Amino acid sequence: MWQWFHKLGSPKWFFGIATRLMPWLLIGGLLLLAAGLVWGLAFAPKDYLQGNSYRIIFIHVPSAFLAQSIYISMAVAALVTLVWRMKLADVFVKAIAPVGLVFTFLALFTGAVWGKPTWGTWWVWDARLTSMLILLFLYGGVIALDRAINDEKSAARAVAVLVLVGVVNIPIIKYSVDWWNTLHQPATFKLTEKPTMPMEMWLPLLLSVLGLYLLFGWLTCLRMKTEILVREQRTRWVKELVLAGGK
């Protein structure tokens, strides 16, 4: 297990693995997401109360899932950066923070668009919506802090501390709808309990969530490879790679 862990610390090894994984992630992600979205948006039954407007759930829930999962994985990587000083963990945080920002924004935006016809308002300061907005600012803070410090090592540590501080927000987002009175309803899409929607709505939602996770994996590999090339540009293996035409 430790050998695998140390291998993961080698940018060159990761570069090879990522290159091999990427086509599978891209094809699998596109297929699943397309299947989930077409099924959900065009063929799944209407909701008895909201009619067709509930269909935004097929974009809203996957984005919100990703927004939180990305932050949790960033926190794990931040822990690795602080304790083991592994360079690749920092590359990971740097590569995915903007992706997390985009998904958080998407979740907030689709939520607002959905809130207007169902609740009657774009925005309300309830605990779920506010904690999601804090997550958006955390992502923004992580990106800004990283850009503000020129030295790579001190930037990595400062960012790692900020990410770990912000991780307290994640259980607040998750349980806000149970701990406090909120306008936002409790979770529909649960992995551990029986879902509160029929199979023909739940399955397309599951497909979109899985598809978006795979596409996120592909994007992570792509962004990490770019960052690795920039950081390792003086090493021999990168020079050989470039001379060989990137093959």
Added chain:
Amino acid sequence: MHPIRKKRLTIVLFLVAGLAIAVGLTTYALRQNINLFYDPSDIAAGNAPVDVRIRAGGMVEEGSVIRDPDSLKVEFRVTDFAASLQMEYVGILPDLFAEGQGVVAMGRMNANGRFIADQVLAKHDEQYMPPEVAEALERASRGQHKAADLEKAAESTAY
């Protein structure tokens, strides 16, 4: 594990645990402000201030909605099944507003214990189902009511 790494790990874990406790205590202390709305039982217990803009929420009681035919004025009762609260609102209600559905209203309590709302938002639950299923459920529950009514009628005429 290397002793230096062990030390770093302990520091990081202490940092996160301490922070979690601090945030936990803060949100616990502020829970009344974080709650988006007061329940009817909170208001019945006198926990909500009078003549201050607050939000109140609950389920619209069946058969309690009275619409004024000449204006947009609506009166209805909101309940949490322990207490209920009389509300008044002048304006356009959201599409999802219906008897048996959740609402969150912004407004003031007046001296007579009535809630004068200036904004009504619909709250929906996490249940989604196709219209046919909802209809079938409705029919089934009505069938049960009918069966219960029949039983009651049978009991009352038994002697």
